[in-house]
Amino acid sequence: MHTRTHYFQQRAPAFKLAAMLVYAACACVNLAQASDFTSPVQPSANSVLNLRQGVMAKQDLEGVLEVSLDPALVEQLPKRGQFNLLGFPVGKGQTIDLELKHMDVKLADAHAVCSYPGLNNQPIAQPTFGLGDAVQFSGSMLGDEGSKAFISFSSTANIGIFIASNGMTYIMSDGEVNNRGPLVVTSMSELPPGIIDWKPFSCAADTSVLAPDFDFDETPDAAYSNAVAGCKVATVYIDTDYQLYVKLGQSQTALTNYILQMVGAANIIYYKDLQIDLRLAGWFIYTTDASDGFGAYTDSSSALDDVQSKWQAAPYNTYSRTLVSYLTSQTVGGGVAWMSQLCSKTLGFSMCGNLDGSFPYPLSLRSSQNWDIMVFCHELGHNFSAPHTHDLGLDNCYTSSGIGSCVAPDGNYPPIGGTIMSYCHLCPGGTSNNNMIFHYGNVTGMKSYIAGKTCLGSCGSMTITATQNQTEQVSLAWTTDPSAISYTVFRRLPDTTSPKDLTLPVAITTTTSASLIDASMVCDKNYEYYVRANYTTASTGPATGMMSDIQIGKALCSTAVANLVAWGINTYGERTIPAGVVATSIAAGYNHSAALKQNGSVICWGNNAYGQSTAPTTIIGALQVAGGYRHSAALKSNNTVECWGAGKSIGSSPNFGQSIVPTNLTAVTNIAAGAYHTLARKSDGTLVCWGSNLQGQCTLPTGVTNNVLQGAAGYFHTLILLNDNTVRGCGYNFNGQISIPADLTGVVKIASGAYHGLALKNNGTVVCWGAGLTNTGATNNWGQSMVPSDVTNVVEISGGGKHTVVRLGNGIIRSWGYNTSWQCNSPEGYRAQSISAGFEFTLGMFNQTDADNDGIIGYLDNCPTTANANQTDCDADGYGDICAIATNVVADLDGNGVPDPCQYAYGDLDLDGEVGSGDVGLILLSIGESGDLIEDINNDNVVDSADVGLALLNYGPVP
Incomplete structure (x- = not known):
């Protein structure tokens, strides 16, 4: 991967893409020379933070520098992007300039597992964020190609490692978790003999390994600086025990920071020499001794055997990883690992013992042993196929002249020049001059082994x-x-x-x-x-x-304007729209509302007793929303459906499984939500229904197969629009809601109220049936199916609990039915983009912008798509003349931009642009006739002398 x-x-309002550039410069300057604040760094696109004004440094021991770093400067470190950190002190009057960026050594889906007392010692999965607070940066030394740098700040420990291309290593630390002191920087490669006093440890790899197939090379080759053909990714799980938890002050934060800093430091070491991007896949913390699954050990090999047994059993054997490393503070003689075992779930293990739980701190311990980081990198090195370098005498300690020899071949004592896989740590003072690199002899063999491991993903490509x-x-x-x-x-x-x-x-x-x-x-x-x-x-x-x-x-963002308005009852906040919502689609449920935002996410408000108003934040690019009685649904961008609220289970009311989306439901084109059931129409013309079927609402009628255009869900019934433009129904029929009018044809859209049905015909008229054919107030009859005779040119329909709402082509809203809660009182003069009826409220979406730049806000503009500042509407039909003509609402046979009915009203019957003798003659020929005639200029249903008089009054060009 x-x-x-x-x-x-x-x-x-700005839009920028940050470029990443690499610049070279001198790596070190003298502190005294830096007093003029002259930077050796070439001009860079990176942000720059200069430490030379906020750092004080004093020498403690030779090679150990105490650093006073202004906390305010640390806070200034950029948390995003790449930046240059100038003047970082490393001792002996020297500073280094660094190019860094924020580093997260965890995988994005990494997880921590903790066990707590009182839970039967069962591991409890925890999110990785919140456990630790380490802020880490990685990069390189400016002007030193092949160098690596790592800095980590946290509430429990601050550490850093800087490795020059030649292997010279500097370590930064501020001591133990419970005994922190000043920040110090140590030159590990230059400490003199005799200042180290600590007990030697060992590595048992030579007694507990498989025979390696390793290609040694005692001299550097051309490939050393590019050890692996392309960066490879290795993932590691870190297992710990209760003893290490105690060592870190019984603090999950401290132990997490320790693990993050350990893997972060190892990451730059492995990347520098091997181009291995070492990432943390997860880690385990145990707050009781009985919960860690490990025992008390006196030798590392026994501990490694237990690691193997534990991680070959469930659930550990299911975790995807390259390696597992067990960290403990128990005194077990050192560490141990199996050789050449990348990606092996059988032998891909290592263990590291004798850990201090902190990083080198010479001022308190008079030791720069760096044991914890060194043994971790060392034992992982065995997994990566590296044996000890003393086996071939590649390092200047523990040569092939004999185990136990701490005299280098050149006679130096203590020896110098150790590397990660050497035995220098067994010699007193042996790690005071270690370089935190892999010897080129190791690298040559390791890169050959890595190249053959196809289980490692490539990084950076x-x-x-x-x-x-x-x-x-x-x-x-x-x-x-x-x-x-x-x-x-x-x-x-x-x-x-x-x-x-x-x-x-x-x-x-x-x-x-x-x-x-x-x-x-x-x-x-x-x-x-x-x-x-x-x-x-x-x-x-x-x-x-x-x-x-x-x-x-x-x-x-700066141009987005809220565009929703609601009216009617507000008992549950169903019409209390969250501030700033800019919607592209809306749906009113029983007493909650849902909207699809411009960004494709879903937002809900109103009654949330069953979670119906808590939209999942993971929904992106949604296409449609639907509101039911106690649940909501969304059609997602991949044409699948997600539901939330009631019905995630099947049991007592209102949980009838209406939110349990059928497995493998794909290719959905539209959805609908009823009281206890949900509908999804698929691209193949089939209709899928799930949830309650107590009233037969999910039992589709005979003949409904792959011929469905749309489904609509009422409380306990379903309506189905077929591809022959007829409507079928199923489910509850107490009010006749599925008794479709026999002569209903030419239907292009359907909708359903709680107990009634609606159909929009291809001629712009609406037909309703079911409850509300009367207005008695009894048995759900509130007049919601009594369509006013003047409702024409309808483009959208919606049924509520007791009312009906439609939108006309000019955006005007018409409503009828129950109005005690004023759900039929739409904003006067407002032209809607969309409408949706809830049980006793209505939700409307309105154009809040002036898209045609004519100075008229969209929801008031009678032609919002074409500029018409004068809002000319000669026939007062609610459509601006320019839009009415463009959409064929009215005719303009002569193409003069004036609707023909308006010209007729002036008396220009021949549409020549003026009222003349020809027009008067046409009127005279029709004198006495009645009906809807163009000669009846005054529309009194009869052609008479009054019409002649109007024509003569308007004689001349039509305005």
């Missing part, structure tokens, strides 16, 4: 781009990986100001394509994304890149 990530920040294409919506695209079977997209939700406050990354979708539209963003928030390529190899864990590469602005 491999990934590449991008970070972007939404800001209104995928690239991802982000483009904002509308408000709160971003299009992601990434390069394909030929070996991947699918891709999982992760996103971190809006953050605050610091990486430690970021929420847990969420897998928002898995797709086989190489693109995604994320439309669930919020203005002025920060987001991070990464894409994981998924492979068929079961042992391969997910991979990631660093999350901080891209920034994107939010130009459209």
